[in-house]
Amino acid sequence: MRIIVTGGFGDLGSRVAREADRRGHDVEPVSRRTGVDLATGEGLVGALRGAEVVVNCADDPRRGDVVTVAGTRRLAEAVQAVEAAQAPMHLVHISIVGIDNFPMAYYRRKLAAEAALAASGAAVTVLRATQFHSLAATFARSLTRGGVTFQVAGMAFQPVDIDWVATQLLDLAEAPRPTGYRRAPDVAGPEVLTVAQLADCLRQHDGRKAARVVRLPAPFGALRAFGRRQNIPAAGQGRTGGRTFADWLAEQPRAHDGR
Template sequence: MRIVVTGGSGALGSLVVDEARTRGHDVTAISRRTGVDLATGDGLTEAVRGADAVVHCASNPRKPGPVDVDGTRRLVEALGPQTHLVHVSIVGCDASPFGYYVAKTKAEEILANAGVATTVVRATQFHAFAAMIAGALTKGPVALTLRGLAFQSVETAWVARRLVDHAEAPRPDGFVRATDLAGPEVLTGADIAVRLRRHAGRKAPHVLGLPAVGGAMRSFAQRTNLPGGDVETGGCTFDEWLATT
């Protein structure tokens, strides 16, 4: 198959590229560094021409409007009728007022109404992202964490494998939302802060839980980022991932 990966230089996209190449597909990675800009549309139509599948991993969390929302619209308009779009989104994005998640929800809505063959796959936070958030406020012997914060974080490479599985599957007849993807276990922010410290060979920190301030923090404190009923779990655990870092 001819597979194009948007955001093919990113954390997830580069693993999708590797996996699809390993399976013998003809793969093109696109992003600004290959001359394709979703925020302007430069190079897009040529890049996706003739693709059997496009796995859409490009994103700009700091400026999601032009890339995640308008860029997704541009991408859909550039696709030929034979192309299956596999789009990665975030578990619980529609339950949070966090600006980036609002943009991810808008992108899903664009796809739901675009009339093109699309599979939307939501994943939970990747292990590296959960580690960054939960470890950000550990200073000296104290770790500050949002009270209630928890992750069911997932191995990025496993998500990449499942996205390639979707790209290889028969093209759906319109818009499909696939089963959500998540890692094998739920860990609190405190659990992760302690694991990170121990991994660094230091004593477990004293963890202080802070109350949420504002709607975005409240939604994380209420664990809207955790999957609901219909979820497929897989990939390595947080500890197994941490051991590889």
């Protein structure tokens, strides 16, 4: 199967492209470095010709309106333009668990991108994943300062292995094309970990002394949404899999910043 991976040189997209190649597909990663720009549409239609599936891993949170929202809409339009002239195409798109009513600009744009896909009429499968292990680690490190971890009330992650997410996207790419827009079951990692638990894993990994945990209320905004665990699938919802945070961390270099 010919598969185009937009954002195919990014963290997730490169793994999707590698997995597609491993499964024997004719895969082509594209991005601005190959002359394909979602912000302008440059190179897009040409890159899609002959493809049966496009897996969209392109994104730029700093240019959310232009890339996340308008770029995703433009991609769906390009898919429809190409398939009008050739065979049907399936667009598989990565999104984020719990973005409905999440008070964060990037998550609002991810939701708007989903809405644009739903309105496009293209054959689309959206897969929402929880935060990747690396992002959960970044959150936990940023909430640890000078031997103190700040545990915002309730805040936890169900971080997921990016390599496993890539396999899930490929499974969807290989599945029959839907007739219109559909959401696949959300995917998450195998365990829920509080910020304090994540920070403790990182501390052990980095060989640092135990941090004191200071509990903070989550009064408003994004912290409140994280405190309510909107970023985690509801009990019994979604699918879980991939390496645990600890197994992923064991393969990462130790931090050298002494935090």
